[in-house]
Amino acid sequence: MAEITQERVEDRLPELEQLERTGLFSEAEIRAIIRMSLELEYRIQRRSLLKDDFIRYVQYEINLLELIQKRRTRVGCTFKQDEIEDPIIRWIQSVFRCAATKWKDDVPLWLSFIAFCRKWAANVQLSKIFSSLLAIHSNKPGLWILAAKWELEDCFSSESARQLFLQALRFHPRCPKLHEEYFRMELMHAEKLKKEKQEFEKANMDVGNLEHAEEILSGGLAQIIYKNSISVIKSAKFHVSLLSVAQLFDFAKDLQREIYDDLKALHTDDPITWDFVARQELVIESQPGEELPTTKQAKEKEMGCREERCCAVYEEAVKTVPTEAMWKCYMKFCMERFTKKTSSRLLRKKRLQRTMVAFWKAHELKLLPELQYRQLSKLLLHRQLLKESLQVADAGVKLFRKSVAMWQVKLEVLISSESQEMTRVFNQAFEYLKPQICLPLWLTWARWSEDAGKQEDTEMIHKRAIYGLPGAGSVPAKELYLDWAYRSGGYKKATDVFKSLQENRPFSVDFFRKMIQFEKEQESCKMENLREYYERALREFGTVDSDLWMDYIKEELNHPLGRPENCGQLYWRAMKMLQGESVEEFISKHALHQADSL
Numbered sequence: 001m002a003e004i005t006q007e008r009v010e011d012r013l014p015e016l017e018q019l020e021r022t023g024l025f026s027e028a029e030i031r032a033i034i035r036m037s038l039e040l041e042y043r044i045q046r047r048s049l050l051k052d053d054f055i056r057y058v059q060y061e062i063n064l065l066e067l068i069q070k071r072r073t074r075v076g077c078t079f080k081q082d083e084i085e086d087p088i089i090r091w092i093q094s095v096f097r098c099a100a101t102k103w104k105d106d107v108p109l110w111l112s113f114i115a116f117c118r119k120w121a122a123n124v125q126l127s128k129i130f131s132s133l134l135a136i137h138s139n140k141p142g143l144w145i146l147a148a149k150w151e152l153e154d155c156f157s158s159e160s161a162r163q164l165f166l167q168a169l170r171f172h173p174r175c176p177k178l179h180e181e182y183f184r185m186e187l188m189h190a191e192k193l194k195k196e197k198q199e200f201e202k203a204n205m206d207v208g209n210l211e212h213a214e215e216i217l218s219g220g221l222a223q224i225i226y227k228n229s230i231s232v233i234k235s236a237k238f239h240v241s242l243l244s245v246a247q248l249f250d251f252a253k254d255l256q257r258e259i260y261d262d263l264k265a266l267h268t269d270d271p272i273t274w275d276f277v278a279r280q281e282l283v284i285e286s287q288p289g290e291e292l293p294t295t296k297q298a299k300e301k302e303m304g305c306r307e308e309r310c311c312a313v314y315e316e317a318v319k320t321v322p323t324e325a326m327w328k329c330y331m332k333f334c335m336e337r338f339t340k341k342t343s344s345r346l347l348r349k350k351r352l353q354r355t356m357v358a359f360w361k362a363h364e365l366k367l368l369p370e371l372q373y374r375q376l377s378k379l380l381l382h383r384q385l386l387k388e389s390l391q392v393a394d395a396g397v398k399l400f401r402k403s404v405a406m407w408q409v410k411l412e413v414l415i416s417s418e419s420q421e422m423t424r425v426f427n428q429a430f431e432y433l434k435p436q437i438c439l440p441l442w443l444t445w446a447r448w449s450e451d452a453g454k455q456e457d458t459e460m461i462h463k464r465a466i467y468g469l470p471g472a473g474s475v476p477a478k479e480l481y482l483d484w485a486y487r488s489g490g491y492k493k494a495t496d497v498f499k500s501l502q503e504n505r506p507f508s509v510d511f512f513r514k515m516i517q518f519e520k521e522q523e524s525c526k527m528e529n530l531r532e533y534y535e536r537a538l539r540e541f542g543t544v545d546s547d548l549w550m551d552y553i554k555e556e557l558n559h560p561l562g563r564p565e566n567c568g569q570l571y572w573r574a575m576k577m578l579q580g581e582s583v584e585e586f587i588s589k590h591a592l593h594q595a596d597s598l
Contacts, residue, residue, distance in 0.1 A: 009041055016034065019068070036060060040053070051109070055099070058096060058112075058116075061088060061092045100129075100132075110129070114133075123155060133147075141178050144164060144165070176235070179232070179242075180241050182225055183222055184245045190216060194251060197217065218254070219255050236263065239263045240276045264277065274314070311358075314330040324369060330358055330362070334351070335379060338379065359392065370405070373406065377409050386416060397410050404433055405440075407432075407441060408441060411444055430468070435469060439473055442461070443477075449461055458484065466478055474504075475507065478504070478508075479508060482497055483514065491519075509548065512537035526561075530555055534551075542578070543579050549574040553570050
């Protein structure tokens, strides 16, 4: 192995010598590079290979390349690139190739290899990489798309890209993304041919054999792909994605109309179709004879008219397809428009009216998901429309009484409106909800009570939360109770709360750590108190938490009243109590601490 490693490093000496001759690197730097190369080579030549070693080697060489580029820029040196950079690039490629051969299933590794070759324009190498990659990972459509895009964008080969897409579709005939990208590629190809033709005509050049049929120039191939695609994938969402692609190309107006008409004919009862058709009213341009709005008021009026047309389509849609999905699309559109910024008070008022009218219609039919009740209530609350926000939250709570998130939204609105019914609504919520999911409401209630300055009520709420939440659900409540006690009554209050809860299991490590921190913040920090808190914490978590043992040992060493002679005993106690991987972690941390203190 040593001979092979030495030989490989010696093969690199010519480019390293050139680096020194050109003055880009000093002799000492070259020696450092050779030493590092030897070390990294040994790592990738040993029997038990690690992927991280290859990645580290590649990263080092890439950093070296970038450093060479920076120094060339700084000194203005551009010669001998073929004798310096090119060999290093080939070397990196060989390391990448070895790693990719060893770990064939690691797609991110292949993609890093591709990204490197693209950056350094190694097109010949890239062609081989893609061939190998697709032979191994032919089941991943994204890789076929990546290869085809590279052929089209970097190699300017539409024919090769087309062949790759056709080959990919044989493996994945029902993959929507493949069909969509193939469709896009053909439209891009047609656009490119049209531009070439226009340039030739401007220059009065004879195109000869380069003349293409008008069908191809107008997107005829894309039309064939479209027809084949919709015969295989019968989905409104896919249909809309093809239409969105076609709309990016101005020359494909006929194709856009055909796809649009087919969408309405083939997917009449699909909410996605109606949603797309309605939203098209927003982007429909003025007719050739019409005058474009110029003033701000005219533009706002035009936008209002467009939104009215959208809503008219949605109204027809919810009558034709009265489903939750259709109402969801309608409400989503209304909320999107309501959130749009505008200086027009009239437009804002109309958007609010439309949103509320649509909401109440959907609510009466019980065809809105809970999420949209919450979204709309929060949106109205954000706009300081407290009355409307509370109405929406009330409606949502009546329908979704078992949802803690819905109650939470209603309570947030009540808090913002400084309602006097907070306690009643909190208690009402607890009647409908299961105790184990009520933690967010208890926390909201305690926070509201504390902000209102009701200290006795706040303590009562914290106590009710701890005893009202079953099992592990009470753990965060205990931490918050302890925090509140320290904030409101200082160390003495926190100590009283800690003692009242110290036998009320379960606990978290943070519960004890908070008390330890409170003790440390006192002017007269007592070591006997810290020991008591650590011992209580270890009683609960001494078998799994190695950090707790290490902190206890450090406390004995660093505290003015600590007993360093206790550290040995603590070490052996930890070794006996800790279980599984925690033992190894503790040994490592303890050894590292001892090394640092030497």
